[in-house]
Amino acid sequence: MATKTYLQALNEAMRQEMERDPEVFILGEDVGQFGGCFGVTQGLFETFGEARVKDTPITESAIVGAATGAAAMGMRPVCEIMFVDFIGVALDQLYNQAAKMRFMFGGKAKIPMVLRAPQGAGIGAAAQHSQSLEAWFAHVPGLKVVMPSTPYDAKGLLIAAIRDDNPVVFLEHKILYGIEGEVPDEPYTIELGKAKVQREGNDVTIVATAAMVHTALEAAEQLAADGIDAEVIDPRSLTPLDIDTIIDSVKKTHGLLIVHEAVRKGGVGGEIAAQVAEQAFDFLDAPIMRIGAPFTPVPFSPPLEKAFIPDAGAVVGAVKQMRG
Amino acid sequence: MATKTYLQALNEAMRQEMERDPEVFILGEDVGQFGGCFGVTQGLFETFGEARVKDTPITESAIVGAATGAAAMGMRPVCEIMFVDFIGVALDQLYNQAAKMRFMFGGKAKIPMVLRAPQGAGIGAAAQHSQSLEAWFAHVPGLKVVMPSTPYDAKGLLIAAIRDDNPVVFLEHKILYGIEGEVPDEPYTIELGKAKVQREGNDVTIVATAAMVHTALEAAEQLAADGIDAEVIDPRSLTPLDIDTIIDSVKKTHGLLIVHEAVRKGGVGGEIAAQVAEQAFDFLDAPIMRIGAPFTPVPFSPPLEKAFIPDAGAVVGAVKQMRG
Amino acid sequence: MSITNEQMIQMFTTMNKIRQFETRVQEFFADGRIPGFVHLYIGEEAIATGACATLRKEDCITSTHRGHGHLIAKGGDLKLMMAEIFGKKTGYCKGKGGSMHIAAVELGILGANGIVGGGGPIANGAALAFQYRGQDNVAVCFFGDGAANQGTTQEAMNLASAWSLPVVFVNENNGYGISCPTSKSMAITDIADRAAAYDMPGVVVDGNDVLAVYEAVSEAVRRAREGEGPSLIECKTYRWRGHFEGDACVYRDENEVQSWVERDPIRKLEEKLQEQGILSPEKSREIRDALAKELEAAVAFAEESPLPSVDELEEDVYA
Amino acid sequence: MSITNEQMIQMFTTMNKIRQFETRVQEFFADGRIPGFVHLYIGEEAIATGACATLRKEDCITSTHRGHGHLIAKGGDLKLMMAEIFGKKTGYCKGKGGSMHIAAVELGILGANGIVGGGGPIANGAALAFQYRGQDNVAVCFFGDGAANQGTTQEAMNLASAWSLPVVFVNENNGYGISCPTSKSMAITDIADRAAAYDMPGVVVDGNDVLAVYEAVSEAVRRAREGEGPSLIECKTYRWRGHFEGDACVYRDENEVQSWVERDPIRKLEEKLQEQGILSPEKSREIRDALAKELEAAVAFAEESPLPSVDELEEDVYA
């Protein structure tokens, strides 16, 4: 076990899967010698060469389609979309083709591909390079949707995603690339669809995704100082969604706050809130609350961007309001 | 006042707006002499000619972009995407360009355009021609999202959408094109963001959209026979969303069921449920329930498609379950 | 290009098979027995037939909304196709796909496609798998004149050429995308001229001449197999029926249709084969009768097959 | 093409203005004073300058992620631009847009764009408005070699040509899309060759020669104004800096960069104007000094301007 960054963990996952299985390959813009816009594929080109680490033209539909077609033939492509924001030029290939092929074909195709993309705000990249779009993918039958929040999860989930026989949208938060954590050197998988309790607590359940897991943990420490013992759960994947772990927690804590960075309206918080409200209504002592970004594009200017991204103060405030 | 179909009401809305304002024009595939795939633009080409009713190549990005650019210059384009399912090849132009331009430009642009598209299942058109994708649009700041369920609303909402200074995604349900209702001959608008109580009732609130409004009304009749008096509310637009009308109703009925045809997971039902759970928790006597399609692509075969689409029986069942 | 008599008779058979199949589908649709949309290939049979005659079973195709002809030419089973179009459990897709989504991955058929321009990027992916694995197989992407303008198609041609992928882009230029004539959807006359934009060979052929199609595609397939990269073959043709069944065809006149019916690709080949003494009228009748029998068996199969049951709805979403 | 001395001096001024602006932005970015991404236009100044010199205020442009040069050439105010890049409330977009989204609709600047290939469809829309209203204005779409492959760009060129829209597609071929050389992203050498795919004129010019750019774009603009439809002008150039500030440029070698620095578009024009006696060294220095002053005023404005306040966040989403 060694300390690695989230980025190194992702890189190692790809490297080890490529070593294990010659049918795994990488494609995307600048993923080769350049190592990817954020450096996630660094060094893979040098090891595996041009045939397996393929730089593409700037044509995302052709990238996703190439991955889909190759996957239909049994290969295991891992394609990178440089920023998730760019998916709009390629979405058809993902949701109408890759996601639906198996069903439309009566179960007679498998599309074992991974689409990796960084999400999120926090680096001043503005409206077209900072979005969190997981809610769109989570609404598409046929896709799996994964959002790791720690280096350990990043590696295990990415290996699981690569080995999965379905199209998996793997959303990395760009602000997390540099965070460090313990990551085993050997390959391992984390089952998709299993939430992780990141902090145990008895007083309130906070479900958070991606970078917000850390925000929630920070808030939990502040709450602890005030004697409020928060449980923090990271669903890790939205499809499949491990609602049971969340509900078990709510049955214990009787309160639920959901935190994501995507704009709150129409975000996955609504889905989680609704499922819990449906299945654990009688256990709730207070209204379920959701925190998400306001209903605006991501602004450029630092103070605005900071105000856009939910912070620990907001989480603490919401918990206190719930208990208040 | 005369009886008109939903389709005629839409057609009349476009015709009257084009008569009123020379800057209103139509573009899309086969919208000219052909009259649109479903016939919604019938006769407009004959009246207004090729300059104002423009057949496009099959390039949806170019269609949405042309509308966006023309709108930025002050025109009022109404573009048709033949089936909403095709938006995946053009989504970038809608959510990264049209929807965000005003904000990104610091409020110094207006994009007064309408994107019309039919949604929904029920005609055996299968997985790539039957989806309900309103949840995606409702998650995009900068867009308005409208879903009329009656001929009267269709006309008034479309005129309001055309006069609106923002990009409006106007989603028609293809199964409703033939339904009839009273529609005034003169132009009128219905304010976007105002729900309509389609049936008053005291025992439970059913929020339903598009074709599901009719399903809910049918269910309400069946429930009435069993002595349950359901209130049926059609939000009519999802952005802006008239949550107040829904909450007022829930405060009266103490129960909420949300019904949409989109797949339930990640659908707008979650958003509505979460808002109500947050704001009217203490008024709820039972868990909020949601009905939506199962988490599958839309199947082709009639019995499967029928099973996919929520029906009145499911609504009645859910209400009875809620009421214990 | 050497082509045997047997191959020509095989092509004649395939074209008739498509024609008969489509004619039956047309009747069933008119009778209200087929749900959804149906886009018929009548009049264009020479293209799928000539193109697929150059292929091996392991080669792949991507098809379109107007896909029945491609699927039959690539070896699709009429029974399973007809059952699918009827929405039956025994169909290629267990009734989940329907006319616009029939697929048979085991035959290299990566699906009809309801999205105009949807196939090109996927064909590239299959070709990439062949290239990566060192297999000398090819992928053929069928696409219409309308689809030629779609960004996905153009991106796909660029990627295929940048990567020298073994893809053959077979354009079926039938003059219209629904109601929109090519004269309105593009400023050029020959879609094959777009090949130069990607530095690939671009060839125009008479799409109603199956031998011409065969020949042009053969050369493109040879290039692809030998690592010389993609090609674009434009086949000029016409659809006899409306865009979909039920289309009143307000946008074209009957004379135009008639002039193309007179250039029936099947009759054209039949006359040639008869002139050359390769195909007697009796043999021709025999072929058609045998096909009719095969088709009726397929119809019976489709009719007798059960509809899927509601429990199957949520299956096949995930592997 | 007649071009006055005054116009040439104006172009010289504009190029220097861009160069100075970008050099300052580079310094500020290095100092950590500019958030986000910054893509500099240094080395490519002749294109925006030559192209925009052919335009009227009412004409429109769509720009790219590498947009500062286009905006300055189309009349953008340095103060408002610098303030925007600093994220200040007084910037063109109230700090909401930043470098990649600066716009000034009143100057016909329909925005820089963070989406590669995003501008083409929008330029068409502006051109459509001109055509519809009977105005003889044009829209210029700037796009890179990388953007040339994007489906949106290709769709836009097709629609513009099908509808004879008054658009000029100005391709800035600087040899790379981030790290990807054109030799890997496309099989052709001249992007202008794609014009034939849409039956529009396609011209290659030296993008480091502002007069050549001016001349080629002038003719395209004339055509567009006179209703003869779109054109594609490919300008061969090079970016001196990395793709964005911070790029280590592992994908290209220093010699290549140097060879292009030697072809500095500004020095090229300056030498020509001096040879022709149009511009004295003193005048040249004067121009540069005046620009430096203007720039310092812009910097001061940007520095002194307030940041937006948090209450403004939810404004400007809807009209």
Ligand SMILES: Cc1ncc(C[n+]2csc(CCOP(=O)(O)OP(=O)(O)O)c2C)c(N)n1
């Ligand atoms: C992306 C997309 N846009 C529009 C459609 C609707 N549509 C189906 S077929 C068709 C015409 C296609 O024309 P062409 O490519 O020439 O094929 P043809 O029908 O003539 O065989 C259209 C517009 C679609 N299915 N997908």
Ligand SMILES: Cc1ncc(C[n+]2csc(CCOP(=O)(O)OP(=O)(O)O)c2C)c(N)n1
């Ligand atoms: C749709 C999309 N894909 C990818 C990117 C990331 N990206 C930004 S600039 C760029 C390179 C663009 O190359 P080119 O068009 O040649 O312009 P240049 O940077 O050379 O001026 C890329 C890949 C993007 N912004 N949008």
Ligand SMILES: [Mg+2]
């Ligand atoms: Mg066609």
Ligand SMILES: [Mg+2]
């Ligand atoms: Mg470039």
